[in-house]
Amino acid sequence: MRIARLEEYTTVEGPGRRTAVWFQGCSLACPQCCNPEMHDPTAGFAMTPEELADAIVHARAEGLTLLGGEPLDQASELRLLLQHLRAHHYQGIIMFTGYTWSQIIADPARAAGAELCDLVIAGPFEAASAPGRRRWIGSDNQTLHSITGLYAELAENWPKFVKEIEIVIGDEELLVNGTPLAADDELAGLFMQKGEGR
Numbered sequence: 754m755r756i757a758r759l760e761e762y763t764t765v766e767g768p769g770r771r772t773a774v775w776f777q778g779c780s781l782a783c784p785q786c787c788n789p790e791m792h793d794p795t796a797g798f799a800m801t802p803e804e805l806a807d808a809i810v811h812a813r814a815e816g817l818t819l820l821g822g823e824p825l826d827q828a829s830e831l832r833l834l835l836q837h838l839r840a841h842h843y844q845g846i847i848m849f850t851g852y853t854w855s856q857i858i859a860d861p862a863r864a865a866g867a868e869l870c871d872l873v874i875a876g877p878f879e880a881a882s883a884p885g886r887r888r889w890i891g892s893d894n895q896t897l898h899s900i901t902g903l904y905a906e907l908a909e910n911w912p913k914f915v916k917e918i919e920i921v922i923g924d925e926e927l928l929v930n931g932t933p934l935a936a937d938d939e940l941a942g943l944f945m946q947k948g949e950g951r
């Protein structure tokens with residue numbers, strides 16, 4: 754399977770201290786997508802579902818967020834990944850997908866991946882209603898689907914939107930998790946304040 758990023762710990766991609774996996778490749782092309790570099794299905798890096806599951810379990814975070822890119826464009830590999838995780842009794846799996854719920858349940862391969870999650874957040878990113886009213890969710894049109902009940906209470910009382918980012922300093926690049934900033938200038942200003950440059 755093709756992966757864009759694996760972050761062992763983040764606090765801005767869902768509740769608690771979570772592992773996050775950005776899938777590489779997306780066929781949906783939402784206008785003004787924040788992650789266009791994750792559209793090419795041949796980019797990123799390869800891992801087997803077993804290798805990725807082992808890395809996620811090893812991190813021992815409070816849960817896992819799947820996003821992208823588009824997780825359900827690799828539905829078979831996603832199902833294998835989630836089966837490995839569930840075999841390790843892993844809980845707390847939240848998936849963000851650009852497919853609507855009706856598109857998911859109409860496709861057996863997508864549905865098989867979705868039903869192994871605890872919570873699915875479905876629907877394309879729509880810039881007109883972004884960033885929306887809800888924390889961690891890109892736009893107001895996206896819908897919540899509690900699969901196992903683990904996040905049913907959270908889904909009923911979803912936290913309100915707050916603007917939050919997390920800066921990750923990689924070997925060769927600066928990565929930003931969480932709510933996208935309105936303009937690159939804003940990020941540049943942030944670093945200038947800290948005197949670190951960009």
Ligand code: SF4
Nearest residue numbers: 779782783786822851
């Ligand atoms: S589904 Fe996500 S990654 Fe794909 S185009 Fe839409 S916002 Fe971008």
